[in-house]
Amino acid sequence: MHKITFTIIALSCMSVFQTKAQEVIPLYANAVPNAKQVAMEEKSELGKDGILRISHVTVPTLTVFxxxxxxxxxxxVIICPGGAYSILAFSHEGIDVAKQFNEWGVTAFVLKYRLPDDSIMVDKTMGPLQDAQRAIQFVRENRKQWHIQSNRIGIAGFSAGGHLASTAGTHFKQAYIDNPHKTSLRPDFMVLGYPVISFSKELMHAGSRKNLLGAKPTAEQDKFFSNELQVTPQTPPTFLVHAKDDAAVPPGNSLVFAEALKKNGVEATTYLYEKGGHGFGMHNHTSTVKWMDQLHTWMQQHRWVK
Known part of the structure; x- marks a missing residue:
């Protein structure tokens, strides 16, 4: 297993986080599947809003907290930052969240996944899902290293990262990566923050859909990646949070997914803010209610945390 050790310094609007000697593991030990051999330089940019944005990812990794x-x-928990399948909002939807999970005793892995791009992938629609499946496979197969139980491995995602997480949570029966040990690719729970769920005309986030599927996706592609249509009784229990005034990703995305889960007998908990818009991460500053406290209670009820 190849490892990289480095120091992350991520600025946010509220504070500065520094983690020393953080372990960063390449997702694939050998060749990255579904990849074209082209040169592309990964980009990282710290915006004036304090958000660390990463793009042009060709070497996907897991950062361990x-x-x-x-x-x-x-x-x-494996965390998928959002960014409309164009960038990864790696700080407030990744690093910050991982550190909060650590406070609850949860080992967190921030997934730096490939973003859909025809220039670096044979099939750009499947690249992110392959990376999410590989992340689940990797954590489950190497769980003893971090004293993780095999039936307590969840996935979390925000915005388009929520779409990726819910795709992994509804398409796990088919492996899109090599899986010689038949390792379960099913996450045991999902946490979805203002997620893109549906590619229906009424609910879709046009940018995420275009970046993942191209300008003219087929009806079959739209259906396959509309995850409310892919729920089964085996889909993991899910916690969702959304703001009613989200103008980017309509809250109906969370509602239709929760409805589909409940119709299939799967436990779903949804917390809706009256306001907050999109992309608030862990902190919705329009409300005194901390949704992460709601999540903590939910995880206690399922005995994933104490």
Whole structure:
């Protein structure tokens, strides 16, 4: 297993986070599947809004965040930052969230996944899902290294990262990566923040749909990636959060997914803010309610945290 050790310094609007000697693991030990051999330089930019944005990813990785000594509880979560399948909002929808999970004893893995691009992928529609499946496979197969239990590995995602997480949570029966050990690719739970779910005309986020599927997707592609249509009784229990005034990704995305889950007998909890817009990460500053507290209670109820 190849590892990289480095220091992350990520600025946010509220504070500065620094993690020393953070472990960064290339997602694939050998060749990256579905990849074209082209040169592309990855880009990282810290915006004036304090958000670290990463683009042009050709080497997907997992950045590991471990709980304080003696606090790990056997639960893990893979975090997919959002960014309309164009960039990765790596700080407030990745690093910051991972550190909060650590406080609850959860080992967190921030996924730097490939963004759909015809110039670097044979089939750009499948690249992100392959990386999400590989992340679940990797964590499950190497769980003993971090004292993780095999049935306590979840996935979280925000915006388009929520689409990716829900795609992994509804398409796990088919492996789109090599899986010689038949490792389960099903996440045990999902946490979806203002997620893109549907590519229907009424609910879709046009930018995410275009970036993933191209300008003229087929009806079959729209259906395949409209994850409310892919829910089964085996879909993992899910916590969703959304703001009613989200003008970018309509809150109906969360509502139709929760409805589909409940129709299939799958537990779903949805927290809706009256205001907050889109992209607020862990902190909706229009409300005194902290949705992460709601999530913590939900995870306690399922015994994923104490």
């Amino acid at each position: 471990t709980p304080p000594a003696g606090k790990a509880n056997g639960t893990a």
